[in-house]
Amino acid sequence: MMRASSIVCAIGLAAVSLGTAVAEPSAAQKGVLDGYVTTARQEAGFSGPSAERGRKFFFAEHAGGKADSPACTSCHGKDLTKPGETRAGKAIEPMAASVTATRYTDPANVEKWFRRNCRDVLGRECTAAEKADALAFLLGL
Amino acid sequence: MTSATFFRPRGDDRRVASRPAARSASRPAAPQPAPEIAVWDRAVRAFHWLLVATVGVALVTGLWAPPSWHDVHLWSGIAAAVLVGCRLVWGLLGPTYARFSSFRPSVSRALAHLDAIRRNREPRHIGHNPLGALMIVALIGAVTVLTVTGLLVLGGVSKEGPLAAFTSFRTGATALTAHAYVAYALAGLVILHVLGALHDGPVMLRAMITGTKPAGTDAITAPEKPARPHPAVRTIAVAVAVAVVGTAVLSAKPVPGIPTAPLDPLYAKECGACHTPHHPSVAPARTWAAIVAGLDDHFGDDASLSAADTRRIADWLAANSAEKFDTAAANLMRTPSDTDPLRITATPGWRRLHADVPDAVFARRTVGGRLACSACHADADSGRFAARQISIPNPSPETKRP
Secondary structure, three states: HHHHHHHHHHHHHHHHHHHOOOOOOOOHHHHHHHHHHHHOOOOOOOOOOOOHHHHHHHOOOOOOOOOOOOOOHHHHHHOOOOOOOOOOEEEOOOOOOOOOOOOOOHHHHHHHHHHHHHHHHHHOOOOOHHHHHHHHHHHHH | OOOOHHHHHOOOOOOOOOHHHHHOOOOOOOOOOOOEEOOOOHHHHHHHHHHHHHHHHHHHHHHHHOOHHHHHHHHHHHHHHHHHHHHHHHHHHHHHHHHHHOOOHHHHHHHHHHEEEEEEOOOOOOOHHHHHHHHHHHHHHHHHHHHHHHHHEEEEEEOOOOOOOOOOOHHHHHHHHHHHHHHHHHHHHHHHHHHHHHHHOOHHHHHHHHHHEOOOOOOOOOOOOOOOOOHHHHHHHHHHHHHHHHHHHOOOOOOOEEEEOOOOOHHHHHHHHHOOOOOHOOHHHHHHHHHHHHHHHEEEEEEOOOHHHHHHHHHHHHOOOOOOOOOOHHHHHOOOOOOOOOOHHHHHHHHHHHHOOOHHHHOOOOOOOOOOOHHHHHHHHOOOOOOOHHHOOOOOHHHHHH
């Protein structure tokens, strides 16, 4: 009896946490992701976006970038539901789409920041596959 | 109290006043207190002590207070100027010893007085002695010069007040130098004045409180003149009205050389994404041109924009650079650093203005570094950087915890 109620509780909690954490991306956000997915499919070896690959990419320390910014987390922080901070000291809105709903809706803006930040962190532009994975990860937060 | 009774010196109707005991001659055994002579009327005494207070506040706030005390300095200075204005009228229409005619300044008489002091044969003046007369003229002159130079600074440097429409930053900056020198001179005069009062002893201080001095037979008096309070009050009222209306009219005139337009929205959005969007008047056009041309490596970060956005921002910066304005910020930031010309915080003007701000203040989480102008300057976005708008945030509770 005890056990059954615990399981019910656990399932309930999981449902609640899933409900808040995994917000359904808006049409605009899906459109931005789909754009990268379409381009990535023309690159070799891409079968579809992976949030897990995106998470690893986001948290990885990359070589080739600038000393101050070896990882995305250098500025965005490790808790993506909290604000990050630019090198100049200004707050960056949280990356999690569920926290900052206005993010990832304008393809030009998303591309602008991928272009700048990939150069700073990796020393090169990101591939469409990397962008699709990262976006899939951030949209799922 | 009517103005007539307020301005009448004690014992005005009897030049030589005395305490009641002195007049009851029925008991000659009682020692006769020395008769007192009315010297400083209530208006002169009120003026004196109010001037002490206002000049004291203006000197302290001008020489030592942080810039956020600007308005206290400004208003104490205005109050001192109004007091001196009233005193000038009273010097023409007041009672005997308030009148300038009773203490005409003369260097030769002052030197003679000094010589008499040296020979220990100092004559006793009921009003100002010749040295005191020079001092009064010097003090009034100093406050007058400080008023004029102060208004020039307010107009030329702060771009505020009645002279703002007519005064360049260069004139204001020159006036500021003069204002500072005259302020130090005034502080020196105040010290000399106090030393002179101490030399004359407690009678002098008492007279500036009670208004009377012991008459004595050897004292040098001045020919009696009646006070004319009603013309004096009328003159002061007209002068104040003219000054208030004139200041309001002149202050309302459009001021050339100050930024009035808000920041370009694209500039504010793109540059404000990473740091305070600096007002374009804080750097010269050639600095902005170089910054925009090098956005792909902007102080180590890639801040590149589309070609169209880059051009729009470049044009707007060029049209609003430091050369286009005459504010203090534009003037002080117009000359970039020789060694690091693109870095606004390396500009000699910036470094001089922030020399007193410790590194720890910039490091505060509530400030957010040297680029966070608006953390301390509430009006940074407008390019005005007024002293009264400066407020350094306290350390946040997190950083204060050990």
